[in-house]
Amino acid sequence: MNLxxxxxxxxxxxxxxxxxxxxxxxxxxxxxxTTNEIQLKTDSYFLVLMxxxxxxxxxxxxxxxxxxSNVAFNNPFLLTLSDSASGDTKSxxxxxxxxxxxxxxxxxxxxxxxxxxxxxxxxxxxxxxxATDRRVRMVFRGVRIFSPKIQGV
Numbered sequence: 671m672n673l674x675x676x677x678x679x680x681x682x683x684x685x686x687x688x689x690x691x692x693x694x695x696x697x698x699x700x701x702x703x704t705t706n707e708i709q710l711k712t713d714s715y716f717l718v719l720m721x722x723x724x725x726x727x728x729x730x731x732x733x734x735x736x737x738x739s740n741v742a743f744n745n746p747f748l749l750t751l752s753d754s755a756s757g758d759t760k761s762x763x764x765x766x767x768x769x770x771x772x773x774x775x776x777x778x779x780x781x782x783x784x785x786x787x788x789x790x791x792x793x794x795x796x797x798x799x800x801a802t803d804r805r806v807r808m809v810f811r812g813v814r815i816f817s818p819k820i821q822g823v
Contacts, residue, residue: 673717673813676783678823681715685816689716690809693794697728697803698747707754708792714814715823718784721771722809730805744768747806750795753786760784764797771808783812788819 674682693706710716725745726732748764749771760770772778786792798804 671719676717676785677815678785678820680820680823681815681817686813687816688811689814690811691716691792692810693792693808695796695804695806695808698796698798698806700798700801700803703748703795703797706794706796708794708810710786710788710790710792711814712789713818714788714816716786716790716810716812716814718780718786718810718812720777720779720811722774722777722811723767723771724773724807726805728803728805745771746799748797748799750793752793754791754793755789756787764795767796777811787823788817 673686691708691710693708695704695706698704723745724732725747745767747767749767749769750759750761750764751770752759768778770778770780792810794808796806
């Protein structure tokens with residue numbers, strides 16, 4: 671993947687490394703919306719390239735339908751993502767979880783990566799539509815780009 675096309679010119683030649691930021695909902699309580707925040711490191715920008723997730727029951731057993739599936743999930747969750755530091759949101763309403771997250775076997779590559787400033791805060795709101803608790807572990811996989819905040823980027 672050519673990352674340069676997604677980076678402003680001042681960041682294109684900066685040192686980079688792959689990195690995962692994670693959020694865990696242990697549990698994602700039945701019929702409830704829960705909010706988690708992920709504080710990003712202050713020494714680097716973060717370019718989110720894909721979303722990965724694991725959904726289990728409360729004993730951490732993989733759900734039979736998920737284990738048997740060779741394709742997409744059908745996770746009954748709604749998701750809202752935003753950068754609470756800048757106010758940037760990724761949708762005007764909560765969207766289906768599977769629209770943004772796959773799994774290790776079938777990762778969901780975001781069609782347009784999300785560039786976050788140093789010190790940004792990813793706010794994740796997850797609504798469990800089931801009448802059953804679940805455990806949800808989410809990973810924002812991407813690239814850290816080492817640079818202090820650059821005005822105008």
